Amino acid sequence: MPTENRVAFVTAVEPVGAMQTQILLMAESLRRWGGRLADAPILCVSPRFHLPLQRSILARFDELGITHIDRNQNHQLSWYRFINKPLALIEARQATDAENLVWLDADVLVLDEPDSFLETNSDFAAIFTGGDMATTSLSHPLNAYWRETCGRLGLELEELPWVEADGRRVRYCIQAGVFRIRRRSPVVDHYLGNLEALMDSRVVPSVHGLFYHETMALTLAPFTSGSSWSELPRSHNLVISGVSEDGQIKGLESARILHYQAGFFSATRNELLSALGRCRPDRLAWLEERISAIDPSRTPPLLRLLRRGLAEFRRQKAMRFLAGCQRIDNGRAESGALGR
Secondary structure (H helix, E strand, O other): OOHHHOEEEEEEOOOOOOHHHHHHHHHHHHHHHOHHHOOOOEEEEEOOOOOOOOHHHHHHHHHHOEEEEEOOOOOOOOOOHHHHHHHHHHHHHHHOOOOEEEEEOOOEEEOOOOHHHHOOOOOEEEEEOOOOOOOOOOOOOOHHHHHHHHHHOOOOHHHOOEEEEOOEEEEOOEEEEEEEEEOOOOHHHHHHHHHHHHHHHOEEEOOOOOOOHHHHHHHHHHHHOOOOEEEOOHHHOEEOOOOOOOOOOOOHHHOOEEEOOOOOOOOOHHHHHHHHHHHOHHHHHHHHOOHHHHOHHHOOHHHHHHHHHHHHHHHHHHHHHHHOOEEEEOOEEEEOOOOO
16 A cells, blocks of 8 residues: 555644644654655644634645645534544545544654554554543542543443553553544544533533543543554654753654644743754754744734634633533532633
């Protein structure tokens, strides 16, 4: 099977912050450093109402071979920002015959050929995480949320295996910014179905509100669908959470996918670039020519105002939704959840 028919990359796009220019940067890095996957299809989906994308962005989409799928699904949860991801995957599945769909958040760079995306040894693959969401014991603050969520989806918490992630022993928990799904797998449908069920439950963890629901829906999708799963190499989603005191980023020298998150907009930007320059100087030289383009402050003032208006409308809908939710702490449930 030709390589280009084995993998299609998928992301969502709206004119929010620096998302449009981040996607251009991601796509250009794939075309330049992606090896056998450099020419793979890139499907950029807008599955809910949005303000128009910039014409210059759409022109660059054409130049980079990005297919923009603009289809407002009018989903009842369209105010929830993370609904874009499962909706985008459903649209992408219908637009390609690729064996694997690889989701990439906008804030990633391809630094080398991500060859593990060519594998078909499982229906779903992502890196494990031991971050704030991962539960480690019965006394963990989110353990009750995990148990409640599993129960809502017809699972027992004990069905989830223990894994090693970030030096910790945790219940199976993934980082949802980069993952591979076999296109014909039921994981795609269960991702959306799980999220809808969790939203319908009106139960949220204290403090975090709806923030974790989308990741939880995806984490549990292989289990609710009876699908196979595997672990992606850490090199295929190197998440940048900071720079060490000696200016190093562990794993950067072998990273295939750099997930920089807010790294280029934060106080650690110079440290991140310096660390990249020490171990990947050619990648840094390429990036420095382009990084100013992902500054969200470059957006025209009127467009920024309109975006803020739409964002506020959706925020108000989210707050009204949360007002009718229960918040669950470890063993306790209270009404009137606060979200973020």
